[in-house]
Amino acid sequence: MQKRLRIRQAIQEDWENILPLFIQLYHGDIGPNLQKIFLRLARSKETCVLVAEQDEKLVGLVIGNYYVDLDWEGKIAKLQAIIVDEKHRDQGVGNKLLHRFLAQVKENNCRAVTARVNRKNRRARDFYETLNFQEARTSEYILEL
Numbered sequence: 243m244q245k246r247l248r249i250r251q252a253i254q255e256d257w258e259n260i261l262p263l264f265i266q267l268y269h270g271d272i273g274p275n276l277q278k279i280f281l282r283l284a285r286s287k288e289t290c291v292l293v294a295e296q297d298e299k300l301v302g303l304v305i306g307n308y309y310v311d312l313d314w315e316g317k318i319a320k321l322q323a324i325i326v327d328e329k330h331r332d333q334g335v336g337n338k339l340l341h342r343f344l345a346q347v348k349e350n351n352c353r354a355v356t357a358r359v360n361r362k363n364r365r366a367r368d369f370y371e372t373l374n375f376q377e378a379r380t381s382e383y384i385l386e387l
Contacts, residue, residue: 245296247335249342252291252303254281259300260293263325283307283322290319290346294326294335301330304339308350319347321357340373358382 252260257277264272264280283289283305294302306321321343326335347355357375359366367377 247301247338248295249292249338250295252284252293254284256284256293256300257281260303263300263303263327266328267323267325280305290343290350292339292342292346294330294339296330296335300327302326302335302339304343306343306347306355308347308352311354314353316353317351318354318356319343319350319352321355324357336369337373 257280260280261272261277264276280291284291286307288309289305289307292304293300303323303325304321305323306319308317308319310316311318321340324336324339324343326339344355355375356378357370359370361367
């Protein structure tokens, strides 16, 4: 029997239940400021933080933010993270989370969504491509300060 999946806005009190998802995403390499950053994102009006809940257990998370982009001449969204609990993958959780996220960014008048993916992560790349994301023709550079 398929269990009902509920997608909702994350609240600050979700932190304890979200932490195991971050541990999976970052393979246990959690920085000392992650909780503070998450709580700041969860409060921001320019951020969308959604959780997937099944049987009162958080099984997925999506985080993205909105900003005005010069190239797009308007607001776009950046998908910062999408995480599905290992035991709940291949059940449509990520798809439902991302579709809800896309609906929310459209409501916020975003013109596009960007997502950064490790080139070696074929599974993630395939996931985005099935949802009509296209690989950008630009390269991202970063300077750590």
